Amino acid sequence: MSRKSAVSDILKQKIKGLKCRECGKLYPPVALHVCEFCFGPLEVDYNYDEIRRHISRERIENGPKSLWRYADLLPVEGPPTVGLYAGFTPLIEAKNLGAELGLKKLYIKNDTVNHPTLSFKDRVVAIAITRAMELGFTAVACASTGNLANSVAAHAAEARLRCYVFIPGDLEAGKILGSLIYAPTIVAVEGNYDDVNRLCSEVAGEYDWAFVNINIRPYYAEGSKTLAFETAEQLGWKAPDHVVVPVASGSLLTKIWKGFNELKMLGLIDRVDMRVSGAQAEGCAPVASAFKEGRDFIRPVKPKTIAKSIAIGNPADGYYALKAVHESKGAFETATDEETVEGIKLLARTEGIFAETAGGVTIAVLKKLAQKGIISKEETVVAYVTGNGLKTQEAVINAVDEVVRIDPSLDSF
Amino acid sequence: MGVRLCDESGNLRRFVNIYVNEEDIRFRQGKETILSDGDEISIVPAIAGG
Numbered sequence: 519m520s521r522k523s524a525v526s527d528i529l530k531q532k533i534k535g536l537k538c539r540e541c542g543k544l545y546p547p548v549a550l551h552v553c554e555f556c557f558g559p560l561e562v563d564y565n566y567d568e569i570r571r572h573i574s575r576e577r578i579e580n581g582p583k584s585l586w587r588y589a590d591l592l593p594v595e596g597p598p599t600v601g602l603y604a605g606f607t608p609l610i611e612a613k614n615l616g617a618e619l620g621l622k623k624l625y626i627k628n629d630t631v632n633h634p635t636l637s638f639k640d641r642v643v644a645i646a647i648t649r650a651m652e653l654g655f656t657a658v659a660c661a662s663t664g665n666l667a668n669s670v671a672a673h674a675a676e677a678r679l680r681c682y683v684f685i686p687g688d689l690e691a692g693k694i695l696g697s698l699i700y701a702p703t704i705v706a707v708e709g710n711y712d713d714v715n716r717l718c719s720e721v722a723g724e725y726d727w728a729f730v731n732i733n734i735r736p737y738y739a740e741g742s743k744t745l746a747f748e749t750a751e752q753l754g755w756k757a758p759d760h761v762v763v764p765v766a767s768g769s770l771l772t773k774i775w776k777g778f779n780e781l782k783m784l785g786l787i788d789r790v791d792m793r794v795s796g797a798q799a800e801g802c803a804p805v806a807s808a809f810k811e812g813r814d815f816i817r818p819v820k821p822k823t824i825a826k827s828i829a830i831g832n833p834a835d836g837y838y839a840l841k842a843v844h845e846s847k848g849a850f851e852t853a854t855d856e857e858t859v860e861g862i863k864l865l866a867r868t869e870g871i872f873a874e875t876a877g878g879v880t881i882a883v884l885k886k887l888a889q890k891g892i893i894s895k896e897e898t899v900v901a902y903v904t905g906n907g908l909k910t911q912e913a914v915i916n917a918v919d920e921v922v923r924i925d926p927s928l929d930s931f
Numbered sequence: 932m933g934v935r936l937c938d939e940s941g942n943l944r945r946f947v948n949i950y951v952n953e954e955d956i957r958f959r960q961g962k963e964t965i966l967s968d969g970d971e972i973s974i975v976p977a978i979a980g981g
Contacts, residue, residue, distance in 0.1 A: 540946070552976040555935060557946045559977065661978070715978045716950060732978055815945070818957050832955065834977035837945055 533593055536736050537563040539838075547593070549653050549733040559834070560736045562593040570784055575755060578747075578786075585641055585744040591780060592744075593737045594648045600677045601644025603633040605744050609752035609900070614868040615881075619888040623898040625758070626865070627749055629905065630873055635672050635696065636906035637665035637827075637874075638770065642741035643730060647673045649737040650728035656680060657727040661718035663711050663766070663827045664693030665874075665905050670730055671700035682727060684714050689826060692909040710821055712832045739835075742770045746777025749900055750787050757782070757792045759897035760848070762884045764876045764904060765796040765805050766828035768839030774902070775842040793848040795892070796839060797883035799823035799858065799875075805836040806850035809843060816840070824855045824913050825875035827905055849892050853882035859917045861885070862907060872907035880904075936974065946977040 536545040540558025551560055573590045581587030585605025586598050608628045616624035629638040643666070650658055657680035660670045667683040674681035681702035685694070686709060697704055707714045722732040730738045750757055757778045763771040775794050781787045798806040801823030804816050816836040821829035833839070843850060853861060858875055861882035866872050873881070884901045887893045907914070924930040936947050943949065949956045950973040956964045966972070 540944075552946075557935065557944050557976045559946060712955075713953070716948070716953070716973065716975055719975045719978050720973065735978075818955055820958075832948065832977075834946070 531568050532565055532590070533595075534563040534565050536560040549650075549655070549728060551733050551735040562736050562740055564591070564593075566783065573784055573786070575751075575786060578751065585644065585741070585748070588744055588747045591747070592645055593740050594645060595652050598644065598648045599651050600647045600673045601634075601640060604640040604644040605632065606748060607632055609749060610869065610871070612869050612901075615865065618864070618868055619885055620895050621888055621893065621897070621899055622895050624884075625749075625753075625898070625900045626869060626871060627745060627900055627902045628871060629745070630871060630877065630903055630907070634676075635665070635668040636909065637669065638742070638745065638902075638904040639665045639669040640673075641744050642666075642738045643669040643673050645741035646670075646728070646730035646734045646738035647677055647679070650730070650734055651677060651679075653728070655726070655728035657682065657725075659683065659718070659722075659725075659727040659729045660731050661685075661711070661714045661729070662731075663829060664689050664696075664909065665827055666731065667702075667704070668693065668696040668909075671697040671702040671704075674702060675700040684718050684721075686711050686714050686826075690910050690912050692911060693826075696909055711830050712818070712821075715830075715832075739769045739773055742773035743777035743780065745770070745902060746774045747781065750778060750781050753898070753900075755787050756898075757787055757790045758900045759791065760793045760795065760893050760899045762795050762797055762880055762887065762893075762899070762901045764828050764880045764902065765798050765836075765839055765850075766830040766833065766876075768805055768833045768835035768837070770902075770904070771796055772835050772838040772842050775846060792846060794842055794846040795848040795883070795887055796843055796850045797880045798850065798852050799825040799828060799879050800852040800854045801825075802829045802831055803850075803852045804831060805833055805839055806852050808836070808840055809850040814840070823858075823875075824910075825853075825858055825879050827874060827910070828876045828879065849887060851883040851886045853879045853886075857882040859914055862914055863917065865903065866907070871903065873903045874905035874907050874910040875913050876905055877903040877907070878913070948975045948977060949973070950975065 538553035802821035818832035858878035861878035
C-alpha cells in the first residue's frame with residue numbers, strides 16, 4: 519500500500535473525517551466513498567467550530583485569485599499541489615441576454631474559461647488530485663463524459679502522476695483530443711457513461727488508483743461548492759434569488775446549494791432566500807422526470823441527447839439534487855436537442871460566450887423558466903455555464919452560417 | 932447481506948445498484964427479475980458523475 523495512513527494535525531483541525539450521508543456512520547478521512555453498512559455516500563465531516571474561529575470575508579478577500587481563497591472550506595490538509603489557478607472565473611452581468619429574456623438582473627457564471635481545461639471540472643480536480651497526493655497515490659483515474667477526463671489528464675501531467683481515463687465510446691472529437699494531448703492511458707468503452715461508471719467501480723476495487731469520482735469522490739465533489747462561494751463573493755457577499763444549474767449526476771447542484779448554506783451558517787452571508795432550479799436534456803432527464811411526476815426516487819434512463827457531458831442516465835446524486843430543488847422551492851425544466859443548439863447560439867449572440875452543449879441546455883431552460891414566470895423579472899438570477907463550446911463543435915457545426923469566400927481583391931469584396 | 936442491501940420494509944436501498952449480465956435490474960423487472968443458470972450479478976454502489 520502506498521497510501522499514507524496518518525493524518526496531519528492541520529487536517530484534524532479542519533476535517534473530522536468522513537460521514538455517511540444516510541446512516542451517519544463515521545470513517546477516517548481516507549480514500550473511501552461508500553458506507554460499508556448501508557451503501558450510502560460518504561461526505562467530508564468538517565470541524566465547523568474551528569473553521570468559524572478562523573474564517574472571515576477579509577481572510578478570503580486577501581487570498582489568491584483562485585478557488586484556493588476558500589481553502590478553509592475545502593477538504594485538503596496542506597497547500598495545493600496542483601490546479602493553483604482553478605476557479606475565480608468571471609461572474610458576468612448578462613444585460614443583453616437579460617433584455618431578451620425579460621430579466622433585469624441576470625448573471626452568467628462563466629466556467630467556459632476555467633483554467634486549465636475550460637470547464638468547471640478544473641475545480642473538482644484541483645481538490646481531488648491535491649487530496650490524492652496527500653493520501654500518497656501515484657496514479658489517478660476517472661470515468662468521464664469528457665470534461666472530467668480532460669481535467670484529470672491535464673492535472674496528472676502537471677503532477678507527474680500516471681493517469682487512466684475511461685470514457686464512453688461515442689464522445690465528441692474535441693473531448694477525446696482534449697485528453698489525448700496530455701498522454702494519459704485512455705480507454706474508450708463500448709457503452710454509455712453509466713456502463714463506463716459501473717465498469718470503473720469494479721476496476722477501482724482491483725487497482726490502487728485514486729479514482730477521482732469514485733474513491734476520492736467525497737473530496738472531489740466538495741470542489742463544486744466554490745461555484746457558490748465565488749458567486750456570493752462576486753455579488754458583494756450575497757446569495758442570488760435564483761440559480762439555474764445543469765444536472766448530470768446531481769452533484770454540482772447539490773454542492774452549490776450546500777455552498778451557499780455553508781456561507782450562511784458561518785455568518786459570511788446574511789441569508790439564503792434562494793431557489794435552485796435544475797436543467798436537464800430532454801433525452802436524459804431522470805431527475806427532472808422524478809420532479810415532474812412527484813416521485814422521490816430516480817428511475818434510470820438510457821440517454822439519447824447531444825448534450826453528452828450531462829448524459830448520465832443513473833445519477834448517483836439525483837436524489838439529493840431533487841431534494842435541494844424541493845427544499846429551495848425551485849423547479850426543473852428540460853431542453854430538446856434543437857433548443858440546446860438554440861441556447862448555445864443565443865448565449866453566443868447576446869453575450870459573446872461560446873458554451874458547450876450543457877451550457878446550451880442551461881440557457882434553454884433559463885429561457886423557459888423566464889417565459890413561464892417561474893423566474894420573475896426583478897430577481898437576481900445566476901445561470902451556471904460550465905463548459906466550453908470549442909469542445910463540442912459537432913453540436914453546432916450545421917447550425918451556423920457559412921463563411922463568405924472571396925479572392926484577395928477589393929473588387930471581389 | 933440482506934440488511935445491508937435492503938431497508939426495513941424490504942426495498943432495495945437507494946444507493947445500491949444491481950446488475951444482471953451488466954444490465955441494471957431497473958431496466959428489467961426490478962426485484963422480480965428472474966435469474967437463469969450462469970447469470971452474472973454485480974452489486975455496485977452509486978458512483979458520482981463526470
